[in-house]
């Protein structure tokens with residue numbers, strides 16, 4: 493979503509990923525889960541997607557990962573169409589998806605060796621250690637998944653995705669099962685790594701505050717069937733935002749209320765293909781959009797782009 497510069501924000505990113513007309517109908521289903529999704533992600537951007545349970549977020553992520561085929565539309569990453577899984581994309585699944593017969597060390601080493609087949613055992617082990625330490629699991633490195641708690645397994649999944657240093661990280665509610673303290677530590681680490689490496693991230697979350705802390709842009713999904721990316725919220729808070737002081741940022745509540753209002757009312761109003769196919773971009777507290785007050789009957793008319801009105 494390359495866009496105009498915003499004070500306190502980095503320069504607009506070059507486009508890295510483009511999703512055009514993406515539609516998914518599962519076999520046997522009569523209606524698409526989502527239909528005609530259009531959005532893009534800039535290189536080095538952190539994008540979160542929020543929407544109600546069942547609207548199709550995981551399905552989108554699986555299509556981006558190359559694990560699921562769309563029924564229509566295209567996904568272009570780095571000028572190439574995504575046609576299957578690749579180590580260019582590191583995925584943290586909603587379930588942890590670890591190999592149960594391997595220890596933490598060997599689960600992660602397996603991914604690292606696949607990524608860098610020429611690395612020595614010492615290089616692989618150093619990379620594994622670095623990311624296991626990052627998620628605070630040094631003491632459990634030689635345990636198997638069955639010996640770990642749900643949150644610990646989720647952290648192994650996070651470490652494995654980071655350890656292959658992919659071009660794009662795809663995270664499906666990666667911190668959902670974690671206690672608040674661990675979640676905060678990993679969020680901070682994620683922000684640090686992203687700032688250092690210009691990592692491009694697509695992350696599903698149900699946590700509005702997490703999205704405001706982490707994301708440069710937040711995709712709001714309307715409810716299914718025929719869900720859409722109804723709106724792109726550009727985070728107007730400076731990228732230097734910190735977890736402890738986020739709620740003191742002048743625009744924090746404008747963003748938070750905008751996201752909550754969407755989830756409470758507009759996501760349902762815009763269900764069944766009523767959202768525009770080309771989402772409007774909005775910066776809460778700075779801009780507002782026609783879609784925020786649109787009459788659902790008129791919204792059903794078609795995929796035209798809603799007008800962006802500057803109010804401040």
Ligand SMILES: Nc1ncnc2c1ncn2[C@@H]1O[C@H](COP(=O)(O)OP(=O)(O)OP(=O)(O)O)[C@@H](O)[C@H]1O
Pocket residue numbers: 518519525543544545546547548549550551552586
């Ligand atoms: N393999 C499948 N076959 C048939 N239908 C599926 C399949 N996977 C998902 N669905 C259906 O597609 C819809 C979207 O599922 P998806 O898992 O993408 O939603 P989600 O937005 O990630 O939900 P949640 O927030 O609960 O994780 C749901 O109605 C689900 O039942």
Ligand SMILES: [Mg+2]
Pocket residue numbers: 549550551586664
């Ligand atoms: Mg899901």
